[in-house]
Amino acid sequence: MLEFIVKSLKQNEITDICLPVGYKSEQVCNYFDDGSRFGVRIAYVHDRPEYKGTGGAVLNAYKQGLIDRKDLLLVYYGHILSDVNLTEMLKEHLENGAEATVALSKGYRVPVEVAELNGGRVMKFAEKPSFDVLVGIGIMALEGSVLADLEALYKEREEVDLMRDLLPILMKNGRQVRGYVTDAFWYDVGSTERYEKLENYSVERHLDSLA
Numbered sequence: 001m002l003e004f005i006v007k008s009l010k011q012n013e014i015t016d017i018c019l020p021v022g023y024k025s026e027q028v029c030n031y032f033d034d035g036s037r038f039g040v041r042i043a044y045v046h047d048r049p050e051y052k053g054t055g056g057a058v059l060n061a062y063k064q065g066l067i068d069r070k071d072l073l074l075v076y077y078g079h080i081l082s083d084v085n086l087t088e089m090l091k092e093h094l095e096n097g098a099e100a101t102v103a104l105s106k107g108y109r110v111p112v113e114v115a116e117l118n119g120g121r122v123m124k125f126a127e128k129p130s131f132d133v134l135v136g137i138g139i140m141a142l143e144g145s146v147l148a149d150l151e152a153l154y155k156e157r158e159e160v161d162l163m164r165d166l167l168p169i170l171m172k173n174g175r176q177v178r179g180y181v182t183d184a185f186w187y188d189v190g191s192t193e194r195y196e197k198l199e200n201y202s203v204e205r206h207l208d209s210l211a
Contacts, residue, residue, distance in 0.1 A: 001081070001189065002032070003038075004081060005078065005080075006032065006035070006038050006040060008086070009086070010040050012087045012090075014040075014074060017035060017040050017042045018044075018045055019032070020045050020047060020060065020061065021045070022046065025046060045060055045061045053165075054075075054077070054162045055153065055154075055160030055161055056160060058142075059147065062147045070144050072093075073141065073142040074090065075140050077139065079138070080138040080186060080187070081189060082139065082185060082186035084103055084139060084186065085182070086139075088180075089101065089180045089182075090141055092180055093178070093180070096176070096178055097176065098178040099146055099175045099177065100143070100146065100166075100170055100177045101141040101178045101179070102178070102180065103138075103139040104134040104136060104180065104181050105137050105186055134181060136163055137186045146170065149169055153166065
């Protein structure tokens with residue numbers, strides 16, 4: 001999963017990478033080393049208990065001097081597989097002067113059967129239906145200026161989530177949060193079981209294409 005992400009970033013000419021590590025951190029660091037084998041530069045930030053949530057991972061990297069308030073940050077969740085055009089997304093982010101741009105996918109397919117009821121009686125089942133909604137796919141661009149907002153949030157809360165906590169605060173305060181709508185492939189792995197259920201897509205084949 002991480003190799004897929006690293007090679008995708010390299011293909012989009014993103015070569016300065018910061019990996020938050022906790023579980024199996026030694027294996028991750030030993031495998032990727034400094035990133036030179038993949039044509040990138042990798043720094044590691046080890047999890048700290050006082051910085052919980054996805055917002056905590058970003059703030060922790062800032063506190064350890066690995067990212068700066070002047071940086072443009074691309075956040076890519078480690079359980080997401082996608083071939084979204086990151087170069088185009090970042091270009092739109094810069095052109096629109098946004099402080100945050102979130103990758104959104106059209107048409108969400110529910111991974112289970114959905115029932116339609118009438119007075120408790122099941123009328124029909126729809127097998128894994130698709131809904132015409134936009135969903136976040138765990139990839140976003142952030143201006144380094146939002147690090148100040150993350151610091152402020154951690155003065156109030158023990159855990160901060162980027163999607164649930166940071167983005168709503170930015171919008172509430174009139175800051176520009178934009179959506180980058182894509183029909184690119186994406187898949188939320190999340191577990192070994194979901195990884196094994198991948199259909200019509202080969203991670204190994206895609207890794208070969210990114211080599």
